[in-house]
Amino acid sequence: MARQPLIAGNWKMNLNHLEAIALVQKVAFALPEKYFAKVEVAVLPPFTDIRSVQTLIDGDKLLLKHGAQDISEHDSGAYTGDVSGPMLAKLGCDYVVVGHSERREHHAETDEVVNRKTRQVLKHGMAPIVCVGESLEVREAGSHVAHCTTQLIEGLKGLKAEQVRQVVVAYEPVWAIGTGKVATAQDAQEVCAALRAALADKYGAEIADEVRVLYGGSVKSSNIGELIGQSDVDGALVGGASLNGDEFTKLSAMAAGGPLP
Numbered sequence: 001m002a003r004q005p006l007i008a009g010n011w012k013m014n015l016n017h018l019e020a021i022a023l024v025q026k027v028a029f030a031l032p033e034k035y036f037a038k039v040e041v042a043v044l045p046p047f048t049d050i051r052s053v054q055t056l057i058d059g060d061k062l063l064l065k066h067g068a069q070d071i072s073e074h075d076s077g078a079y080t081g082d083v084s085g086p087m088l089a090k091l092g093c094d095y096v097v098v099g100h101s102e103r104r105e106h107h108a109e110t111d112e113v114v115n116r117k118t119r120q121v122l123k124h125g126m127a128p129i130v131c132v133g134e135s136l137e138v139r140e141a142g143s144h145v146a147h148c149t150t151q152l153i154e155g156l157k158g159l160k161a162e163q164v165r166q167v168v169v170a171y172e173p174v175w176a177i178g179t180g181k182v183a184t185a186q187d188a189q190e191v192c193a194a195l196r197a198a199l200a201d202k203y204g205a206e207i208a209d210e211v212r213v214l215y216g217g218s219v220k221s222s223n224i225g226e227l228i229g230q231s232d233v234d235g236a237l238v239g240g241a242s243l244n245g246d247e248f249t250k251l252s253a254m255a256a257g258g259p260l261p
């Protein structure tokens with residue numbers, strides 16, 4: 001079955017809610033509607049921007065999707081600073097990123113935490129974007145495929161096959177994030193194909209065929225075409241390039257198969 005490509009812009013800790021409104025308006029205005037039939041485009045702003053983005057998308061019936069960059073493991077309670085699944089679902093979030101390497105590194109998130117957060121996202125009717133990826137050290141040791149497939153299988157532990165259909169996987173080699181060093185399209189394909197094979201092994205080929213596997217790490221309008229041309233790469237999780245309206249629009253158009261008119 002054909003998988004619809006997804007371009008998801010992870011803004012990380014950038015842009016306040018006013019800047020968020022300006023960026024969403026710019027992308028929505030510049031990207032003609034017909035492209036949305038070929039590619040799904042999502043923005044993943046910081047928590048403080050989500051209400052503004054939701055209001056804009058709903059009010060103007062924009063075709064963009066939106067989501068969050070993290071979620072609490074708990075539904076409610078004494079967890080100062082956390083944001084829960086019910087809160088994100090109420091904000092109309094379609095997607096929630098879990099297990100980004102920056103959270104694994106700066107917030108000591110283990111595969112067990114990633115697994116609990118993935119379950120929370122699904123429990124509240126949203127789709128998790130589960131991130132995996134190896135450090136330069138692991139890649140140089142040649143164990144990147146085993147490292148990434150283990151992270152994925154651990155992150156999905158205990159899910160029913162039907163739930164796995166909703167999951168989006170993002171392969172982000174840590175050495176390629178924000179460094180300008182993009183993995184080659186072949187590097188991306190190698191790991192994305194291995195992740196799909198691991199899903200097929202565990203949940204069956206039909207499910208693995210449906211799951212979208214994204215690549216992330218220094219993706220731009222100039223390299224998305226080659227990356228998305230790989231048979232197991234179904235889009236991108238975009239950091240830096242998603243903060244520039246013109247560039248993100250161009251990149252999304254390229255993912256839809258052609259440059260902007």
Ligand SMILES: O=C[C@H](O)COP(=O)(O)O
Pocket residue numbers: 010100172176177178179180216217218219237238239240241
């Ligand atoms: O979530 C996005 C990734 O970390 C990639 O970031 P980047 O495009 O700035 O390299």
